[in-house]
Structures are given as structure tokens and as C-alpha cells.
Amino acid sequence: MTTLTLSxxxxxxxxxSLADDPSVVLLGEDIGRLGGVYRVTDGLQQEFGAHxxxxxxxxxxxxxxxxxxxxxxxxxxxxxxxxxxxxxxAFDQIxxxxxxxxxxxxxxxxxxxxxxxxxxxxxxxxxxxxxxPEAYFAHTAGLRVVSVATPQDAYTVMQQAIACDDPVVFxxxxxxxxxxxxxxxxxxTAELAAAPPMSAARVVAPGTDVTLxxxxxxxxxxxxxxxxxxxxxxxxxxxxxxxxxxIDHATVEASVRRTGRLVVVHEGPRAVGxxxxxxxxxxxxxxxxxxxxxxxxxxxxxxxxxxxxxxHQVPDLDRICHGIDRALGRVPALASHxxxxx
Amino acid sequence: MPIxxxxxxxxxxxxxxxTRQSTGAMTTPDGPPDTGRTGAGETxxxxxxxxxxxxxxxxxxxxxxxHDRWLSDVDDDVLLGLYEDMVVARRIDLEATxxxxxxxxxxxxxxxxxxxxxxxxxxxxxxxDFVFSSYREHGVAHVRGVTPVExxxxxxxxxxxxxxxxxxxxxxxxxIIGAQALxxxxxxxxxxxxxxxxxxxxxxxxxxxxxxxxxxxxSQGDVNEAFVFAATYxxxxxxxCQNNQWAISEPVTLQSKVPLVNRARGFGLPGVRVDGxxxxxxxxxxxxxxxxxxxxxxxxxxxAVTYRLGPHTTADDxxxxxxxxxxxxxxxxxxxxxxVAYLRSTGALTDAVAQKVQDAADxxxxxxxxxxxxxxxxxxxxxxxxxxxxxxxxxEAERDEYAKYLAGxxxxxxxx
Numbered sequence: 001m002t003t004l005t006l007s008x009x010x011x012x013x014x015x016x017s018l019a020d021d022p023s024v025v026l027l028g029e030d031i032g033r034l035g036g037v038y039r040v041t042d043g044l045q046q047e048f049g050a051h052x053x054x055x056x057x058x059x060x061x062x063x064x065x066x067x068x069x070x071x072x073x074x075x076x077x078x079x080x081x082x083x084x085x086x087x088x089x090a091f092d093q094i095x096x097x098x099x100x101x102x103x104x105x106x107x108x109x110x111x112x113x114x115x116x117x118x119x120x121x122x123x124x125x126x127x128x129x130x131x132x133p134e135a136y137f138a139h140t141a142g143l144r145v146v147s148v149a150t151p152q153d154a155y156t157v158m159q160q161a162i163a164c165d166d167p168v169v170f171x172x173x174x175x176x177x178x179x180x181x182x183x184x185x186x187x188x189t190a191e192l193a194a195a196p197p198m199s200a201a202r203v204v205a206p207g208t209d210v211t212l213x214x215x216x217x218x219x220x221x222x223x224x225x226x227x228x229x230x231x232x233x234x235x236x237x238x239x240x241x242x243x244x245x246x247i248d249h250a251t252v253e254a255s256v257r258r259t260g261r262l263v264v265v266h267e268g269p270r271a272v273g274x275x276x277x278x279x280x281x282x283x284x285x286x287x288x289x290x291x292x293x294x295x296x297x298x299x300x301x302x303x304x305x306x307x308x309x310x311x312h313q314v315p316d317l318d319r320i321c322h323g324i325d326r327a328l329g330r331v332p333a334l335a336s337h338x339x340x341x342x
Numbered sequence: 343m344p345i346x347x348x349x350x351x352x353x354x355x356x357x358x359x360x361t362r363q364s365t366g367a368m369t370t371p372d373g374p375p376d377t378g379r380t381g382a383g384e385t386x387x388x389x390x391x392x393x394x395x396x397x398x399x400x401x402x403x404x405x406x407x408x409h410d411r412w413l414s415d416v417d418d419d420v421l422l423g424l425y426e427d428m429v430v431a432r433r434i435d436l437e438a439t440x441x442x443x444x445x446x447x448x449x450x451x452x453x454x455x456x457x458x459x460x461x462x463x464x465x466x467x468x469x470x471d472f473v474f475s476s477y478r479e480h481g482v483a484h485v486r487g488v489t490p491v492e493x494x495x496x497x498x499x500x501x502x503x504x505x506x507x508x509x510x511x512x513x514x515x516x517x518i519i520g521a522q523a524l525x526x527x528x529x530x531x532x533x534x535x536x537x538x539x540x541x542x543x544x545x546x547x548x549x550x551x552x553x554x555x556x557x558x559x560x561s562q563g564d565v566n567e568a569f570v571f572a573a574t575y576x577x578x579x580x581x582x583c584q585n586n587q588w589a590i591s592e593p594v595t596l597q598s599k600v601p602l603v604n605r606a607r608g609f610g611l612p613g614v615r616v617d618g619x620x621x622x623x624x625x626x627x628x629x630x631x632x633x634x635x636x637x638x639x640x641x642x643x644x645x646a647v648t649y650r651l652g653p654h655t656t657a658d659d660x661x662x663x664x665x666x667x668x669x670x671x672x673x674x675x676x677x678x679x680x681x682v683a684y685l686r687s688t689g690a691l692t693d694a695v696a697q698k699v700q701d702a703a704d705x706x707x708x709x710x711x712x713x714x715x716x717x718x719x720x721x722x723x724x725x726x727x728x729x730x731x732x733x734x735x736x737x738e739a740e741r742d743e744y745a746k747y748l749a750g751x752x753x754x755x756x757x758x
Contacts, residue, residue, distance in 0.1 A: 022539065051538045057574055062524055062567030069528020069551075072472070072513070075535065093564075096518050097525075104502040105514060107728035141729055141737075165731035199735070246736040 001184055007177040009151035010040045010116075013158030014078065016187045018048045021076060024162060026053045027063050028080030028116075037082055038118055038177055060086050064093035064115070068101070071111040078114040078162055085128030087117055091136075098167045099142030113167045114158075118174040119147070120217045120267045122314045124307040131304060132268030137169045138245040138277075145245040146198050147171040149219035151181035153242065159187060160198045168198075171244075173217030201248035203255065207237030210327050211255040213278055214265040215241040218315060222265055225320040236324060244274055249281045256282050260291035261327040267314050270298040297323035393647055394627050395617040399675050401683025409626040412633075416622070418690040424465060424621050425685060426699045428457040428678050431481035433703035434490050437710050438480075438497070442656040446714055447497045451478045455619075455651030458677030459584050461485060462624025463646070466632055467552065469511065472529050474522035475554040477515035478584075482554060486510040490706050491713030500717050519555070520562030523581065526553035527568045530577035530635075547636025550578040552628075558589025560605065561597045569609035569643070578635035580628065581611075581643045584618060586650035591663040606643040618646030619677040649675070722748060 004012065017024045026041060032055040035042030045053035056063050060081060067077035081087045087094070094115065101111050121130030138145045144166050148154045154172070161168040186195055196202065204219060205226045214222045219240045226236040237255050241247060256262050262282050264275035279294035297315045305313050315323075325331045396410070397403055435453050442450040453460060460481030467473070467486075475482055480493055483505075492505040496515065503514045516522035530551045537543055559565050560583060572579050585602055587594050594602070606613025612634070616627045624646055631642035649672040653660050660669075685691035726741040 025535065051535060057567070057570050059563075059567040059570060061564055062571050065521065065524020065564060065568065066528035066531060066571050069474075069525040069530070070532040070535070071528075072507075072525060073529050073532025073536070075532050089563075092518055092521060093524070097521055100502075102731060103728045105507060105728075106501065106503045107731075108503070108506040108508060109513075110731050112731075144730075246734055249736070 001182045003180050004151045004155070004183045005178050005180050006148070006151045006154045006173070007038055007040050009154040009181075009183050010158055010172060011042055011044070012183070013155040014041065014044060014162075015047070016155075017078070017159050017162040018044065018052060020187065021162070023074060023076045024052070024078060025070060025075050026078045026080070027056050027067055027070075028054075029056055029058055029063075029082050031055060031080050036080060038172075038174065040116070040118075040172070040177075041080065060090035061093050064090040064098065064113075067113050068093065068097055068111060071113055072109060076112045076114075076162060079116060081115060081117045083125075083129045084117050084119045084131035084133055087115075087133060094137070094143070094167075094169075095140050099140045101142075102166075103142060110165050111167050112162075112165045114161045114164075114170050115168070116170045116172060118177075119171040120173055120175060120314070121304060121310050122175040122217065122267075124310070126307075127304075130310065132266065132299065134169075134171060134244050134266075135268055135273045138247075138274060140245075143167055143169055143245060144199070144243070145169045145171070146243050147173070147216040148242070149173060149176065149216055149240050151179070151183045155183050156186045156192070156195050157198045157242070160192055160195070163189075163192060164198070171216055175217045176220065179220070199243040199246055199248060201239050201241045201243065201251040203237060203251065204240045205236065205238040207235040207259065209235045209259055210261040210263060210324050211237050211239065211252065211259045212263045212265065212320070212324065213239045213241060213252055213275075215244065215274075216267075218265050218267060218320075221315070221317055222320060224317050225324065228317065228321055229324055234324065234328065241274075241278075247274075247277060247281070249278075249285065252278060252282055253285045256286050257289045260289055262290070262294040263297060263320070263323045263327050264294065265297045265315050265320055265323065267299045269301045270296055271301045273298060292327050292329060295323045295327045393615045393617045394623045395620050396622040396626065397620045397680055397684055399619075399680060401680050401685075401687060403622075403684055409623065409630070412626040412629040413622060416625070418685075418688070421681075421685060421690060422695060422699075424461055424625070425678075425681055425691065426702060427461045427465070427481070427485055428621065428681065429699050430703045430706050431457050431461060431484050432678065433707045434484065434493065434710050435480055437490075437707040438494050438714075439652070439656060441494065441711065441714055442497070447494060447656075448499045449655050449657060450494075450497050451655045452650075452652035453478050453480050455649050455672065455677070456584055456586055457481055458621035458681070459582075459618035459624055459646040459648045462621040463552065463554075463582050463628040463644075466625055466628035468546075468549065468632075470549040471511060471632070472526070472549065472551045473512040473554065474526040474529070474551060475512065475515060476519070476522065476556060476559070477517055478556070479515070479554050483510075483512060486512045488512065489713075490710035491717070494710055494714045495717060498714060498717050500719050520559035520565040520568075523553040523555055523559070523562075523565045523568035524571070526551040526579050526581075527572045527575075527577050527641075530572070530579040530641075531575050533578055534575070543636075547633070547638075548578050550580060550632050550635040552580045552582050552632075554582050554584065556589065557583065557585040557587065557594040557597055557602060558592065559583070560602050566609075569605075569611060569641075572641035573610040576638065576640035579641045580631045580635055581641060582628070583643065583645050584648055585645050586618075586648050588650050588654070588660070588664065590654040590658060591660075601645070603643060603645040609643075611641050611643050613643045613645065615645045615647060618648030619675050619680060621677060621681055648677075 031041040032045035229236045275296040438450045464482040464485035487510045495504045603613040603615040
């Protein structure tokens with residue numbers, strides 16, 4: 001066990017993959033000499049060389065397209081998209097090319113590309129630096145989408161994602177890069193296989209009254225909400241989804257069947273988001289067990305606001321607790337739409 | 343090595359086909375813009391720039407020491423091979439067009455008129471090279487060993503992919519305009535990375551990649567990014583732009599105010615403009631570019647000036663946007679007729695040989711027709727295959743659900 005920050009754990013996972021598999025290459029802007037704007041690739045170019053940790057021109061579509069070609073040749077590229085808001089210019093290469101290549105070649109071409117994206121807000125950043133684009137990618141067949149919340153997952157899931165023969169969009173909660181945690185050494189093929197699969201959700205706090213589902217940067221906030229609720233006599237079960245494609249609905253279903261109440265929390269906009277999918281499937285599968293409608297606590301359906309206003313976009317402890325109260329029927333729903341004038 | 347960027351200023355790059363240096367981007371062009379409607383696309387830079395051309399439009403061979411040196415092995419057998427490939431490619435293409443008209447294919451993008459550009463360039467390739475093409479490169483695919491039936495499978499709508507890319511070292515057609523140029527660059531970076539890992543490139547140099555795209559694609563960001571990446575990493579890639587003058591209804595002048603080949607200089611690439619209807623010139627310039635790529639010289643942009651004699655696809659009606667006179671003018675520059683005139687003049691092409699080639703073309707046409715009609719629609723549940731390489735529980739459940747739904751119909755059938 002070592003204590004590492006989440007960003008250092010990512011770095012350790014990348015280092016281990018580079019050391020164990022000569023086909024692993026890293027591509028991105030400023031990832032070499034600088035070590036990335038968040039230093040996630042710090043020291044890797046010095047250790048593995050400029051031919052394996054490759055600084056690229058400033059062109060995200062170019063990075064993805066070049067990675068596709070390298071994967072065609074047998075390489076296992078790991079891309080860094082510098083900030084979440086910069087991934088959209090690579091959208092075609094991800095959605096039309098990376099995601100579909102295996103299916104459109106009848107399984108002949110496998111693209112084991114990992115696309116790392118620092119994600120979400122809460123750090124007072126500039127425009128286009130605080131986006132939560134996960135729903136776009138979770139909506140796209142052929143991609144796997146994961147979102148880590150702890151240093152241990154950062155270390156282990158990074159290696160699992162790189163070893164996976166499918167393309168993986170790997171979200172890193174930038175607000176939590178500096179959070180420390182215990183990290184156990186994992187790295188051999190057997191160890192990676194024995195670790196929880198990256199597609200599995202995890203119950204991070206057991207509870208009996210309400211199921212609270214979230215991922216990424218808000219797992220920590222959800223745990224705070226569980227503690228606050230306990231003080232209030234409410235037992236909240238917190239689930240870290242970890243994987244947004246596929247979503248581990250079975251773990252959510254098992255929990256909701258016990259608690260009868262579901263709250264889903266994420267930073268991204270509400271409409272057609274991950275929370276909508278979780279709530280819909282939970283409703284389909286355990287309608288009979290639900291004692292209240294599922295509640296979504298999410299970002300608003302607006303462009304990400306300026307830094308001084310971002311606390312109104314990112315769900316915080318109070319908003320999550322309010323969502324829990326709604327699920328318990330302690331406060332009325334706030335929605336005004338749908339009311340019919342009589 | 344790719345990964346070390348080339349920091350030198352490359353303003354002294356050879357620009358083959360350039361007879362007089364352009365005076366720079368800030369000066370007013372001294373000629374009218376290339377209309378894309380006349381000539382071989384040379385009008386805008388007339389007098390400043392020539393195309394590489396070894397066989398003129400009447401089939402007369404003109405010596406050109408700079409380019410002839412790439413053709414020292416081209417004897418009558420090679421020439422007749424090029425001729426046969428062009429005739430067969432055209433015949434397959436015409437048969438596929440007919441199959442679409444008869445309702446057997448959903449769509450077909452004809453290559454008619456571009457046979458020299460495609461056969462000439464593809465014939466310059468080695469087996470270990472890798473091609474990333476657009477959707478019109480049936481001639482290239484034919485040379486790579488793709489069968490006529492594999493060519494039409496996608497267009498019949500029975501599969502997403504006509505062939506295994508690794509079986510012929512050619513990716514399946516790319517429909518998103520220009521996206522494949524980056525894939526070619528990445529593959530070329532992989533070739534260099536292999537060398538860095540210790541692979542011996544051999545005396546003839548490394549493998550290379552070729553990205554095929556058209557004049558319309560020259561406006562795409564991906565193509566321009568591909569130029570940047572290729573130049574930066576000195577990647578062994580040849581960018582082969584078939585300027586067929588039209589991107590559906592848009593003339594090349596809508597894509598560029600300068601000859602497309604001029605773009606190369608700004609990216610630090612050598613550029614060469616070639617008569618795309620002259621199979622010998624295309625072969626020569628492609629061999630030269632591949633040699634440069636294999637031996638550490640990096641990428642080259644080739645602009646092959648040609649013409650799309652047919653529609654963009656069988657769904658298109660070019661009479662709505664281009665003049666009959668222009669079409670007639672380009673028919674006079676037919677790439678096959680030009681080679682025939684030359685081969686007749688040298689005596690290499692006899693009536694007997696011509697008949698043999700025609701027979702081969704007819705066999706290919708019969709093969710594509712019979713093979714196309716015999717293609718069967720795959721089973722319904724095959725749509726769930728190959729989406730993921732590794733197990734995916736949610737998709738498997740979705741497939742099982744749909745299988746049960748379909749099975750319900752089978753019960754109904756049985757009950758009747």
C-alpha cells in the first residue's frame with residue numbers, strides 16, 4: 001500500500017502499462033516535457049522516450065486519427081485530451097471512426113485506444129474547461145466509458161482500460177486530482193483480472209433507506225451526503241457507477257430493491273443524461289419496489305456557467321441532501337411544469 | 343524517427359512540376375482563377391506551373407529524364423498489365439453502375455475517367471504498404487487484390503465491410519470525407535515506431551502508406567491536420583489527391599483559390615502535380631514519392647488532375663450543374679484511349695491482345711454480376727456482432743431480448 005494522489009495514481013498506472021507492454025504509446029498536447037497540464041504524465045517521456053510519449057501538434061482530431069492509424073498497425077495508443085471541452089473537435093474520429101471500426105470491418109480491425117479526458121468543473125476554470133460530455137460517449141455504441149473516483153481505481157482501471165481491446169473513454173475528475181488515498185500494487189495480468197472489472201459499479205457506502213447513484217467527482221460529495229443523512233437518521237447507500245458504458249444496472253437494481261428509493265447525481269446536464277438512463281432502467285426493472293419516483297440531482301440544462309457562478313451548476317452537499325429529502329417525501333418536488341390550470 | 347520532430351525550416355523543398363516559383367501568397371494572382379470547367383485545371387497558374395505528363399492526349403510519349411528514371415523497368419509486359427487493369431477496372435465499374443440501375447445495388451460511386459490515376463498509383467505500391475482510401479478507389483482496390491464481389495458487397499447493403507483490411511493491406515472505403523488521411527499518417531507513424539523498436543527496414547526502405555482523397559477533401563480539417571502531423575513526424579506517407587474537378591456539384595474553385603498542389607508548400611511537404619489521366623506519369627511520380635517516404639524523406643502531396651466522367655454517385659445528376667461541352671472535352675482526354683494509342687503506335691497492343699484483355703474484363707463483369715446477385719442478407723442477429731471485442735453484458739441482454747421477440751414470429755409461422 002502506498003498513499004498517492006489521484007493524479008499520481010494515474011501516472012503510476014500509465015507507467016506500469018508502458019513498462020509492461022511495448023505496444024503502449026501515449027499521444028497528446030504537452031504530455032512530454034511538461035508532463036501534461038495536470039502533470040498526469042509527469043516524467044514518463046524522460047523514462048520511456050519521446051517515441052513512446054509523444055507530444056503532438058495542437059489538433060485533437062489529428063491526435064485521434066493518428067492514434068487510429070497506429071492502432072491499425074498494432075499499437076495501443078493512450079490519448080490525452082487536454083480539457084473536456086476540447087474533445088468535441090475530435091468527435092467524428094471518436095464517434096464515426098474509433099467506435100465503429102470493429103463493427104464496420106466485421107471484427108477484423110480492433111482499436112484498443114484509451115482516450116483520457118480530465119472532466120467536469122468546480123475548479124474555477126475558464127470557458128470550455130469544465131464540461132461533462134460523458135452522455136455523448138455513453139450514447140455511442142462501440143465505446144466503453146469509465147469514470148474513476150479514487151486513487152486505487154485511477155491506478156487499476158487505467159491499466160484495465162489500456163489492456164482492453166475495445167476503445168475506452170476514460171474520464172478523470174480534475175477536481176479530485178489532488179485527493180489522496182491508499183493504492184495497492186496491481187499490475188500483472190492475473191492481478192488485473194482478479195481486480196473488480198472496470199464495467200462493475202461499486203457500493204461505496206452501505207445503506208437501507210435511499211440508493212444514491214453517482215460517479216466521478218461527485219462520489220466524494222455523495223459520501224458526505226450519506227454522513228450528513230446518517231446524522232439525520234437516514235441510511236443512504238452510495239453507489240459509484242465507475243462505468244458509464246456499459247452501466248452496471250444490476251448493482252443499482254439490487255440496491256433499489258432494498259431501499260425502494262433512488263437518487264441519481266451528476267454534474268452534466270439533466271436532459272437525456274446518464275441519470276435519465278439510470279432512472280429509466282431502475283424504473284423498468286424495479287417499478288414494483290419503488291416507493292417514490294426516482295430523483296435526479298444534476299447540472300442544469302445550460303451552457304456551463306462562468307466560474308463565479310459554477311456552484312449553481314455543480315450539485316453540492318445541500319442539493320444532494322435536498323434530493324434525498326425529495327425521495328423520502330420530506331420536501332415537495334420543485335418542478336412547476338406539467339401543472340394543469342384548473 | 344517520427345517522434346522527433348523536424349525543426350528545420352523546409353522552405354527549400356522540391357516542388358516537382360514547378361517550372362517557375364510562385365511569387366508568394368500575398369501577391370495578386372496574375373491569371374484568372376482556375377474555373378475547374380476548362381482545361382486540365384491549369385488555367386489559374388498557366389505559365390507558372392506544369393503538370394508532369396509523359397503521354398500526351400494523343401498517346402505520344404515525351405521523354406522526361408527526371409521522371410523516366412522511375413520507369414526503367416516498364417517494358418511492354420508492364421504496360422500491357424497497366425492497360426489490362428485499367429480496362430478491367432472500368433468494366434467492373436460499369437457493371438456495378440448497371441447493377442445499381444437494375445436495383446441490385448443501393449448505390450454506386452463510379453470511378454469512370456479516373457482509371458489512370460488509380461491504376462498508376464496503386465501499381466507503384468509494395469505488398470507491405472497500406473492504403474487508406476475514400477469510396478471511389480475501386481481501381482486501387484482491384485490492384486490490391488480485392489475481388490469484384492468484395493467491391494460491391496457494401497453497396498448491396500449486406501455488410502458494413504467489403505473485405506478484411508489486413509488481407510490486402512487496404513482499409514475499407516471511408517465515407518467521412520478526408521478522415522482516412524489521418525489514419526494513413528498514424529499507420530506511417532507506426533511503421534517508424536517499429537523501426538525505432540528495432541525492426542530492420544531492409545535495403546529498399548520501410549513500408550509506406552497512401553491516403554487517397556479528392557479535391558473536396560482538401561478543405562477538410564482532417565486532411566490539413568494530416569499534413570501537419572505527417573510533416574512534423576516525417577511520416578512515410580503519400581497523400582494522393584485525385585482532383586476530379588467536382589465534389590458532387592461544387593467545382594474545385596469552390597475549394598481552393600490556388601492549385602491544390604500549392605497547399606503542400608505551406609505545410610512543409612513536397613508537392614507534385616501530375617496529369618492524372620496519364621498512367622505512366624502517375625506511376626512515375628508515385629514511385630518517386632514512395633521512395634522518398636521509404637528512405638526517410640517524409641510525406642509528399644500528389645495532385646492528380648483528372649475528371650469524374652460520371653456522376654458523383656448513381657444518385658447524382660451532373661447535368662444539373664455542369665456543361666455538356668466540358669464533359670465532351672474531357673472525354674477526349676480519356677485515360678484508356680490515350681494508352682491504347684501509345685501501345686498501338688509501338689505495336690505492343692495487337693488485336694489479339696486487346697481481345698484477350700476484353701475477355702478478362704468481361705469475365706470480371708460476369709463475376710461481379712453473378713457474385714452480387716448471389717449475396718445473401720445475413721441473419722438478423724448478426725447486427726449485434728463485432729460491436730465490442732470483449733464481453734458486454736448489456737448488449738448481450740439486448741440481443742437476447744430481440745432474439746426472443748423475433749422467435750415469437752417463428753411460432754406464428756409454425757402455427758399457420
